[in-house]
Amino acid sequence: MKLNANRERIKDRINMLSSLSERGIGVNRPTYSDSWKRAIAYLKEIMISIGMNVKLDPFGNLIGETQETNLKRKPVAIGSHIDTVTNGGAYDGAMGIVVALECMSLLRGNSIDLERPIHVIAFAEEEGSLFGIGCLGSRYMVGNKWKKDLLNIVDRNSITLKEHLLNLGTKDEFEGQFGWAAKKYHAFIEPHIEQGPYLEKWDKTIGIVNKVVAISRTKVTFHGKANHAGTTPMNYRKDASIGMARFILKVEEKGKALEDKIVATVGEVILKPNLHNVIPGTAQTVMEIRSADDDLLSEVKQNLKDIALHIGRELDLGVEISKDLIVPSQNFDNNILEILKKVCKKEDIKYAVIQSWAGHDAKIFAPFFPSAMIMVPSKDGISHSPNEFSKIDDIALATKVLIRSLDLLNVIRAS
Numbered sequence: 001m002k003l004n005a006n007r008e009r010i011k012d013r014i015n016m017l018s019s020l021s022e023r024g025i026g027v028n029r030p031t032y033s034d035s036w037k038r039a040i041a042y043l044k045e046i047m048i049s050i051g052m053n054v055k056l057d058p059f060g061n062l063i064g065e066t067q068e069t070n071l072k073r074k075p076v077a078i079g080s081h082i083d084t085v086t087n088g089g090a091y092d093g094a095m096g097i098v099v100a101l102e103c104m105s106l107l108r109g110n111s112i113d114l115e116r117p118i119h120v121i122a123f124a125e126e127e128g129s130l131f132g133i134g135c136l137g138s139r140y141m142v143g144n145k146w147k148k149d150l151l152n153i154v155d156r157n158s159i160t161l162k163e164h165l166l167n168l169g170t171k172d173e174f175e176g177q178f179g180w181a182a183k184k185y186h187a188f189i190e191p192h193i194e195q196g197p198y199l200e201k202w203d204k205t206i207g208i209v210n211k212v213v214a215i216s217r218t219k220v221t222f223h224g225k226a227n228h229a230g231t232t233p234m235n236y237r238k239d240a241s242i243g244m245a246r247f248i249l250k251v252e253e254k255g256k257a258l259e260d261k262i263v264a265t266v267g268e269v270i271l272k273p274n275l276h277n278v279i280p281g282t283a284q285t286v287m288e289i290r291s292a293d294d295d296l297l298s299e300v301k302q303n304l305k306d307i308a309l310h311i312g313r314e315l316d317l318g319v320e321i322s323k324d325l326i327v328p329s330q331n332f333d334n335n336i337l338e339i340l341k342k343v344c345k346k347e348d349i350k351y352a353v354i355q356s357w358a359g360h361d362a363k364i365f366a367p368f369f370p371s372a373m374i375m376v377p378s379k380d381g382i383s384h385s386p387n388e389f390s391k392i393d394d395i396a397l398a399t400k401v402l403i404r405s406l407d408l409l410n411v412i413r414a415s
């Protein structure tokens with residue numbers, strides 16, 4: 001089977017999608033916006049031209065389905081998300097859809113028969129930029145826990161999901177189809193950009209993602225005493241911000257000591273009363289730790305909690321630890337991972353098995369049916385930025401890996 005990706009076609013499609021953007025720096029394509037609707041229309045057009053049936057599910061996920069009516073087997077799904085963050089780039093999400101479409105263009109262009117139907121999915125609202133919940137489109141598809149008040153959640157302009165769906169004309173079917181894909185698929189593979197530096201650093205072309213890392217978030221508050229910043233001598237103070245400052249340095253120290261195994265971040269600090277002439281009475285943060293190793297993460301988290309308490313004792317500050325949440329890591333399917341490795345070895349492609357340090361739709365699908373991801377290097381590890389860039393040669397290789405993997409998954413009829 002000699003199927004070579006058409007680089008020009010891939011480039012054109014990525015460029016076209018990046019031009020479908022709201023005004024602003026970089027690519028801005030929030031779910032349900034005019035540019036999102038234009039992107040959906042553009043993808044529909046391609047899917048139809050490849051001979052696929054198209055459907056937009058009630059949430060706004062676009063699905064292109066091959067038309068073999070004689071195939072009773074469960075379909076295999078491929079694809080990624082079509083929405084972007086504010087001031088995003090041309091590759092995050094869009095590349096995965098374009099790679100999936102390129103596979104279909106090649107299979108259909110060469111009249112290759114299938115053993116299973118293939119569905120190309122363009123997920124809605126993966127970035128969470130509208131409602132603050134990541135992967136809402138894929139969550140809707142498999143029926144994740146947000147069902148109850150989902151229709152009433154509001155976006156940053158106070159528009160409810162219900163209103164968006166009324167505009168889309170799908171509100172009436174919304175509840176009935178919640179979780180429609182939970183048992184639908186035989187497997188799912190998501191191509192995506194890496195969004196990190198490792199593949200480039202290691203000089204690899206393809207990343208085979210074996211898991212999405214665990215994430216923990218812990219609210220840590222130091223309690224001191226708010227007082228006059230001028231009249232309170234230094235030795236009479238209980239300054240909550242000093243506890244926080246020491247804690248932040250410890251979090252960084254711990255993260256650096258375990259480089260490549262964990263990342264630890266204090267991304268926000270709320271001081272109260274947050275006035276230049278008042279000693280802060282409280283300093284609050286949410287410490288975030290991510291790791292592929294769930295046990296290591298728990299150990300580091302406990303250690304940092306102990307350190308916070310120790311700092312509190314040293315500085316005579318109260319320490320409150322609350323909202324201690326862990327989302328465990330999610331493994332991808334071993335069988336698909338082995339197939340992806342086999343393909344890379346056979347094709348002499350430089351690959352590395354990596355973790356995903358960010359959430360993706362494939363993570364949401366993984367508990368429901370065998371799922372996996374393939375990644376291509378991001379230049380300088382940059383993403384969520386107009387400077388996002390991946391090489392066309394790497395994207396073409398990802399297409400090759402995906403199509404060969406579909407072959408080994410017995411989706412394509414052996415020629």
Ligand SMILES: [Zn+2]
Binds near residue numbers: 093192
């Ligand atoms: Zn993405």
